[in-house]
Each structure stands twice: as structure tokens, then as C-alpha cells.
Amino acid sequence: EVQLVESGGGLVKPGGSLRLSCVGSGFTFNNYNMNWVRQAPGKGLEWVSSISGSGSYIFYAESLKGRFSISRDNAKNSLYLQITSLRAEDTAVYYCARGGTVVTPRHYWGQGTLVTVSS
């Protein structure tokens, strides 16, 4: 069974930094692109970033470039998102999501971790 478990969220002051983690299980981690998606309170879903299975290809939402950094450690089946210079508008639930392939096109999502930016 595919599982994705996020951690690392919490209350952070404006200007602070945070690293979110996501551990995957039940699939061959390095075979899949991984993504971060966020959802602000009462708002829709927003794609944040993606990273290829090898980690060689990385993409970010244009509006978020500069403060967000995605990475992965395939030996640990782990995905990370480093966020710096946090702002109130970064307050959201951050979801880790596995992309699909031609053979296995289904996506999988974790339960999310809440990041609250407030003084």
C-alpha cells in the first residue's frame, strides 16, 4: 500500500524558516516524480514544486521561486521542502504527492502538514 507521511509543520514567526519532510513507502521511491502542493485556509489547491525521480529536474511555481527549495534523499525514501523568509500568506496545509507514470498513472497524496506563520 502506497503511503506518504508529511512532518515538520508548525507555528513559525514571519521571516523564519522551516523544512518539511515526507516519507514514502509501498512503492519504489526513486521511480517517481514527487510534488509539494499547498492549500491556504479556505482556498483551493496550489502546486508548489516538483522533483524528478533522480532529483535531476526541479521545477517551482513561478510565484514561489526563490524562497522554496525542494530536494529528495532516495536512500531514505524522503522528500523535503525548505521554506525561507516565511510570510503570513505561506500559512497553509502542505501536501506531499506522488506523480504517476505511463504504467501507473495514479497520483497519491499524504495527509498534509500545517504551517502557520504568525507573530
Added chain:
Amino acid sequence: QSVLTQAPSVSGAPGQRVTISCTGNISNIGAGFDVHWYQQLPGTAPKVLIYADNNRPSGVPDRFSGSKSGTSASLAITGLQAEDEADYYCQSYDSRVSGWVFGGGTKLTVV
């Protein structure tokens, strides 16, 4: 403003059929990229309802179906039930942003 366009809300009576549309363009749905649909209940993570245009994960009732044509996709729900009240999102890949794009979400109310 979302790249994919969905109506903000839709409603139907129990037992009725409703459809939720998702309109994109030639860099996403129109380019042939898969469309996925998610159901989100309050306070929970999005649940995969339909993947790769028209496939249901095991456990999803066959009352839910997906279709795609040109630059648009649709989610149909037949035999509406009170438990179907939720937010529904479409998602695809966009070659211009090199990443996922979402619809703004449609709130389904069962009246």
C-alpha cells in the same frame, strides 16, 4: 486565478445526476495530459476520485465517472447522495509551467 476553470458551485437533489466541468487550454488538457479529479471533504486531504481521465481507484463507486474532450474534461456523478457534498478539484499537467495545474474547485451541495 486558476489555470483550469471550474464553476464555483453546483447543486442537485438526491438521486439526480450532476456534472462538473474543467476547462483548460492547449498547454494542459488540450495537449493530451492526463486529467485527475479529487474529492475533498472539510478538514481532510484530497482523495483521488478519478485518475488519468476516466479511471476509478478501487473503492470509488461507479457513480463517479470522468471524460475528456479537446481542452475540457468533466466529472459526472449519478445517483447523488448526501455524502457526496464536498469540494471537487480537477488537475492536469501544464507544459508552460512545467508542473501541475488545478481548477479553482467546485462545491457540490446536495439539496
